[in-house]
Amino acid sequence: MAWSFARARQAVAQVRVVPLEPHAVATMRPRSVLGLVRVRAPGAVLIFVAARDGQPDNRFDEAMTGVMETARVLILVVTPDERDAVLAAVRKHVGRAAVMDQACERTMYSLGSIAGTELMLAQAGEQGTATAAGMLVTAREAIGRCCPDYVILTGICFGLRPEEGQQVGDIVVARRIQDVDRRKVTDDDGRPVIYRGVNVGCSPVLLDRFLAGQPTWRGARVHIGTVLTSNTLVSSERVVGGLREDFPDAIAGEMEGAGVYEAATLDSKPDWIIVKGISDWGYGKTDDVQQRAARNAAEFVAHVIAGGALRRRRHEAAR
Numbered sequence: 001m002a003w004s005f006a007r008a009r010q011a012v013a014q015v016r017v018v019p020l021e022p023h024a025v026a027t028m029r030p031r032s033v034l035g036l037v038r039v040r041a042p043g044a045v046l047i048f049v050a051a052r053d054g055q056p057d058n059r060f061d062e063a064m065t066g067v068m069e070t071a072r073v074l075i076l077v078v079t080p081d082e083r084d085a086v087l088a089a090v091r092k093h094v095g096r097a098a099v100m101d102q103a104c105e106r107t108m109y110s111l112g113s114i115a116g117t118e119l120m121l122a123q124a125g126e127q128g129t130a131t132a133a134g135m136l137v138t139a140r141e142a143i144g145r146c147c148p149d150y151v152i153l154t155g156i157c158f159g160l161r162p163e164e165g166q167q168v169g170d171i172v173v174a175r176r177i178q179d180v181d182r183r184k185v186t187d188d189d190g191r192p193v194i195y196r197g198v199n200v201g202c203s204p205v206l207l208d209r210f211l212a213g214q215p216t217w218r219g220a221r222v223h224i225g226t227v228l229t230s231n232t233l234v235s236s237e238r239v240v241g242g243l244r245e246d247f248p249d250a251i252a253g254e255m256e257g258a259g260v261y262e263a264a265t266l267d268s269k270p271d272w273i274i275v276k277g278i279s280d281w282g283y284g285k286t287d288d289v290q291q292r293a294a295r296n297a298a299e300f301v302a303h304v305i306a307g308g309a310l311r312r313r314r315h316e317a318a319r
Contacts (some may be wrong), residue, residue, distance in 0.1 A: 002045075004168070005061075006158075008097070008226045011255045013262075014177055018120070025060070025235065038050045041222060042238045045185075046245075047314075048286055051298070053065065057193065059180045061250055063136075063267065068294070070113070070116060070117070070118050070313070071116075071117050071118070071119070071146070071149045071150065071310050071311060071312055071313045072117070072118045072119075072120065072146060072148045072149050072150075073119050073120070073122045073148060073149070073150045073151075073152060073310055074120060074121075074122065074143060074146055074151045074152070075111075075120065075121045075122075075151075075152050075153075075154060075269070075301065075304065076121075076122055076123075076124070076135065076138065076139055076142065076144055076147035076152070076153045076154070076256070076260060077122075077123050077124070077153075077154060077155050078123065078126075078127055078135065078155055078255075078256060079125045079127075079155060079156070079294070080252070081155075081290050081291045081294045082123075082154065082155035082156065082294045082298075083121070083123045083157070083293035084142060084291075084294075085109075085154075085291070085295045085297070085298035085299075086112070086121055086298045087109070087302070088093055088295070088296070088298070089122070089298035089299045089302040090119055090302055091110045091111075092302070093114045093302055093306055094111065094112035094113065094114060096112060096316065098111045098121065098243065099114070104145060105141070106122060106138065106141045106142060106145065107122070107123070108120055108121070108142065108146060108216070109121035109122070109146060112291030114305045114306050115305060115307065115308040115310075115311055116195065116301065116305050116308065116311040117305050117308075117310045117311055119305070120142075120144035120146045120148065122138060122139075122141075124138035124139075124256065126253050127139070127233065127245055127256070128255045128256065128259075129231060129256060129258055129259030129262075130231050134256075134257035134259060135153075135255075135259035135260060136258075136259035136262055137259075138259075139259055139263035139264070140263040140266060141261055141262050143264065143265060143267065143268060144268075147268055148196075148268075148270045149198050149205060149270055149271065149310070150203070150205075150270055150271045150272070150273075150310055151263075151264055151271070151273075151275070151299055151312050152206070152272070152273055152274075152275055153257060153260045153272070153273070153274045153275070154201065154275050154276060154294075154297045154301050155254075155256075155258055155276050155277070155291075155294055156254075156275075156276055156277055156278075156279040156290050156293045156294050157172055157252045157253060157254035157276040157277070157278060157279070157295070158234060158240070158252060158253050158254070158278065158279065158280050158282040159172070159229065159251070159252050159278040159281055160228075160240065160243065160244055160247075160250050160251055160252055160253060160278075160281075160282070161223075161244075161251050162281060165221075166222070166223060166251070166278060166295065167278070167295055168218075168278055168279065168280065168289050168292075169220050169277060169278065169288060169289065169292050170220050170221045170277070170278045170296075171219075171220050171221070171222045171223065171268045171275065171276070171277055171278075171296055171297050171300050172222075172223050172224075172225075172227060172251060172252040172274075172275070172276050172277070172278060172297075173207070173211075173222060173223070173224050173229040173231060173273065173274070173275050174202050174225075174226070174250035174252075174257065174273060174274035174275075175201065175202060175207060175212045175224050175225055175226060176199060176200060176201045176202065176225075176226045176227070176276065176293070177198070177199070177200060177202065177226070177229050177257040177261060177304050178195075178197065178198075178226055178228050178229070178230075178247060178250060179197025179198045179199075179229055179230070179257075179258045180195055180197055180226070180228050180230045180243070180247075180253075181197055181228060181229075181230050181232070181248075181258070182195070182196045182197035182198075183195050183196055183197070184196060193246070194195055197245070197258070198214075198258070198261065199226075200261060202272060202273040202316055203271035203272055203273055205271050205272060206271050206272070206310075208274035208310035209304055209310060210222075210224075210273065210275065210300075210304055211224065212304075212307075212309065213300070213303060213304035213307060213309060214304070215292050216238075217257060217300060217303055217309065219299060219300060220277070221250050221297040221299075222300065224245065224251075225249065225250070225251035225252075226244060226250045226251060227250065227252045227253065227254060227257060227276075228247060228252070228253040228254075229254055229255065229256065229276055230253065230255060230258075231255060231256035233254075233255065234283075235282065235283055235285055237282070237283040237284075238282055238283070239282070240253075240281065240282035240283055243274065243282075252276070253282060254276055255273070259275050260272055260302055261275070266299070266302040275297050275301050276293075277292070277294055277295070277297035278293055279292075279293035279294075
């Protein structure tokens with residue numbers, strides 16, 4: 001079916017709004033263009049071009065179909081090392097620098113497309129989730145602005161199982177997250193702390209895609225399991241020992257996962273997952289390995305996307 005004004009208006013209510021590159025309009029035959037319909041949405045403008053006398057430009061029809069079906073991934077980070085790792089990993093695939101958009105309060109990076117998947121990046125201004133610059137607010141604003149199908153939190157974390165073969169620089173993919181901030185403290189010597197935070201699974205679709213990406217991955221070792229999340233920056237062997245005892249199935253810890261989960265449960269409800277690199281063991285922290293850990297995680301994310309794993313939009317992938 002050719003794209004007409006009527007169909008354009010109907011489509012607005014059915015799809016998330018995405019930007020159409022200006023050159024796509026500029027290259028069309030002038031005689032085929034009747035007019036433009038511009039629909040504004042948070043962070044994007046969708047341009048529909050109607051054809052005169054029912055004679056559409058086939059190239060535009062194909063372009064519009066591609067735009068409507070293209071999946072969008074939002075990548076979230078916190079530190080400059082994490083941001084730079086994502087920018088570098090994606091640039092290897094797209095061959096160009098990211099485009100920064102500061103039209104709204106939250107800076108967004110348009111990274112380009114890999115294997116038919118559009119990539120966006122947002123950076124929180126502070127670790128954790130408890131402040132206005134933290135990950136909860138950042139994730140919700142970024143999700144609302146770019147309406148992604150998938151959200152991936154990447155960066156660095158601390159490992160909890162070195163005795164099971166974990167090494168600094170290894171990659172952790174969260175099967176589940178456990179929020180350890182919300183707790184009840186009692187005088188019961190047998191159980192002084194009762195954890196009340198959420199224990200929730202990440203997106204089954206994204207978990208499947210990252211599992212499937214392992215056989216072709218030639219980088220750092222990948223570990224799959226439960227990841228602890230807390231607003232507390234852990235740098236204590238004693239505290240880590242307690243976490244290992246209280247959560248024997250946990251394989252790593254970090255600070256932003258709960259915020260991404262909460263933001264993803266609101267509004268458009270995109271699929272979400274955590275993919276991070278081990279930079280330390282929760283104590284004896286040094287900065288020299290953080291870049292390597294962030295780079296390994298970012299490159300694994302790019303590897304999975306480059307395999308076409310997230311080419312289909314979320315509602316299509318679920319079918």
